[in-house]
Amino acid sequence: MAGGLTDEQLQRYHRDGFLHLPGVFSLDEVKAIQRECARLQGIPEMADPRNLRTVTRRTTAGGMIVDRLDPVADLSEVFQSVVRDPRLLAVAESVLGSPSCLFKDKLIFKNPGAFGYGAHQDYTVWRGLGVPATGLLSILLAVDAANAANGAVRFYPGLHSDHHCEAELEDIFGPASGITPAEVLARSEGVVPELQPGDVVVFHSLCPHDSDPNHTAESRRSCFITYSDATYGDLREAYYQAFREMMKADRAAAGQTDWFFR
Template identity: 30%
Template structure:
């Protein structure tokens, strides 16, 4: 359960940091599953022209650990609280910024893409980012502008993002960013593996390439209210899901139980 202070913080700032939401033992299970994904050759796994792993969509459909993680109560319950009702998985992806890699994300708002490409009616959704590795100032943390979600949709151009989005993405240009950043400042949430960040679909965010020798892997879950489901999907189902079944939480110890049962089998 989120505290009233945490809910107020999310509504005020547009994001909420939950340090070490998952234990080191739980994250070790998820990291091993991520290593399996990195080696796969599937349509859902996208790489840059040089072969660098960029991201993998819909990982719950082809790895049991990510299926359990998607439905973990520490992810499902906070989203239901903040969104005020049953939620389903709109998008679920694994992103890996390899050491000294090239992957970056320009300034954008996710709802601009969800609205245009998927037909999401309202911004009654949110992202949860869970750190699979420690995130520090050197390995490409995500940058937010606190409170900028209150701006609503910001004028943006649709630009190609090689190895990230086949349809391009709404990319916010400098003049608007300067105005908003000067008024609100910027933050880059950091923390140990297992830390989670929840953020609003109107939140402008960006990240630079990983300039360090340390990997920065992250799992992103986009939860959407069931009654706000998408209406005009134009992208593959593994990018924008059309199964609007409400997420039901598994047991809190599901990840560690999975390892124990696998070892006994």
């Protein structure tokens, strides 16, 4: 793994648009990551929806909860090591065909009852960056086991050659925003890889994916890390600046008057 993907794995990645790699992180490594998630979740500012690092989500019980920290690596030495892990960098380099830059990282808690996500292609929100879809690659690291019951991510194989989003995005945070049309999804059959803690799924920025609510009593935490082809330069700082401006506008539109970033 430190040497990246084998030819056979790369072929499967290119065929499907995603690839499940079991056991990339050991149980001991993942236990340290789980402890770090609990520590972060216990910091009051990280559960405060005014924090521009947090994103809230509806729950099946009708409430709202903080569902993610975006970004997370700048908060934590543990996640700093995850995003720089040589095994992940080698996978990114295999797929991108060049060295990579860290573009984005987020920790999704998917607490009990948290709603899922409609089918989308991540590239929809990244298309203005001046990077082709093949120059952006995401890696999902399973912090907890993920399965159909707790809202694991479903991937639609073979649909990563085209971008299926004609309309401009009005509101990137809205639930109906950037949804992949049903007639496109009907050309594939969604696959929900059952993940163990420490497993990884590598996926193309055009691979449509969605998820169901977490119907269990435990969180389904996952870290999503996106690398960009270094040929296009380091995009992270400019991206997050623009992202935070969009968040402020979104919150102002919802009537929120104060926020902070910590």
